[in-house]
Amino acid sequence: MSTARLIDGKAAAATVLAEVRGDVDALEAEGIEPTLAVVLVGDDPASHVYVRNKVLRAGEVGIRSLEYRLGADVSADELLELIERLNADRDVHGILVQLPLPRHIDENAVLEAIDPRKDVDGFHSENVGGLSQGREVLTPCTPTGCLRLLQDSLGDLSGLHAVVVGRSNIVGKPMAALLLQANCSVTVLHSRSRDAAALCRQADIVVAAVGRPRMIDAGWLKPGAVVIDVGINRIEEDGRSRLVGDVDFASASALASAITPVPGGVGPMTIAYLMKNTLIAARLQHAAAPEAVCPSTC
Numbered sequence: 001m002s003t004a005r006l007i008d009g010k011a012a013a014a015t016v017l018a019e020v021r022g023d024v025d026a027l028e029a030e031g032i033e034p035t036l037a038v039v040l041v042g043d044d045p046a047s048h049v050y051v052r053n054k055v056l057r058a059g060e061v062g063i064r065s066l067e068y069r070l071g072a073d074v075s076a077d078e079l080l081e082l083i084e085r086l087n088a089d090r091d092v093h094g095i096l097v098q099l100p101l102p103r104h105i106d107e108n109a110v111l112e113a114i115d116p117r118k119d120v121d122g123f124h125s126e127n128v129g130g131l132s133q134g135r136e137v138l139t140p141c142t143p144t145g146c147l148r149l150l151q152d153s154l155g156d157l158s159g160l161h162a163v164v165v166g167r168s169n170i171v172g173k174p175m176a177a178l179l180l181q182a183n184c185s186v187t188v189l190h191s192r193s194r195d196a197a198a199l200c201r202q203a204d205i206v207v208a209a210v211g212r213p214r215m216i217d218a219g220w221l222k223p224g225a226v227v228i229d230v231g232i233n234r235i236e237e238d239g240r241s242r243l244v245g246d247v248d249f250a251s252a253s254a255l256a257s258a259i260t261p262v263p264g265g266v267g268p269m270t271i272a273y274l275m276k277n278t279l280i281a282a283r284l285q286h287a288a289a290p291e292a293v294c295p296s297t298c
């Protein structure tokens with residue numbers, strides 16, 4: 001029997017998007033049109049869906065989007081040239097390169113080529129370093145969305161023990177840094193952790209980002225823990241294709257006090273925070289270069 005409260009990521013994302021909409025209107029009143037460049041390389045079907053949704057959400061909140069679709073055989077140099085052009089374009093405030101990239105392209109070199117001030121994914125080393133030092137920088141969308149869900153659920157997170165399961169650059173590591181910044185005691189578990197389930201059972205907050213379907217069940221949880229499931233795994237079950245998280249929802253929700261579903265949990269927040277980051281980037285770039293807004297009067 002399920003006892004956990006469902007954390008509704010769609011509703012939370014709608015709230016974030018409404019905040020962004022209001023802020024976009026305010027920026028536009030100053031003559032600034034926040035603009036996001038979205039770069040998609042190759043034919044990965046899931047990436048096409050995510051990019052389409054990003055462009056749709058941008059339109060809904062009044063952010064202009066520019067789409068660049070490149071073939072899977074594009075060279076790294078061609079992609080880097082495009083990024084250089086977007087870096088130099090003062091009308092572009094945010095640059096997003098959808099991941100994963102085809103294997104012949106060095107993902108890290110591409111992410112490092114993006115101007116850190118336009119890095120709305122928060123993946124550039126300057127932003128990664130800034131986050132770990134507690135500076136105000138653009139932070140990765142998925143973990144930032146998770147943090148918001150946790151703060152909406154629990155209020156102040158100070159002193160709580162958070163366990164992050166997974167240490168990817170996109171989610172696990174920045175999630176740990178954000179939770180630390182929010183004054184949690186943070187443990188990061190990974191494939192070499194000894195007795196991971198026992199460590200996880202000490203957590204008030206569990207963020208699961210391992211990419212293994214239903215790996216975390218009630219045996220990993222302290223009663224009353226709040227569980228955020230970042231996993232998006234497509235599996236075949238009972239003859240049909242289903243989307244499941246890294247958490248065994250049925251088992252975990254009998255013990256947790258609150259839990260995100262998959263789908264409809266963290267996913268929508270990722271896109272909402274991309275919009276928020278685009279707005280922050282536009283604001284920062286114009287604050288740093290006001291002459292771009294009013295060349296004759298400033």
Ligand SMILES: Nc1nc2c(c(=O)[nH]1)N[C@@H](CN(C=O)c1ccc(C(=O)N[C@@H](CCC(=O)O)C(=O)O)cc1)CN2
Nearest residue numbers: 050097098099100121141142263264265266267268270
């Ligand atoms: N440049 C980036 N690439 C990737 C990122 C990222 O943050 N930046 N994250 C993921 C993919 N992603 C966004 O890009 C993403 C994944 C999932 C969702 C989402 O809304 N999921 C839905 C379910 C969707 C479905 O039915 O398949 C949900 O969970 O409810 C949004 C964005 C990797 N690449």
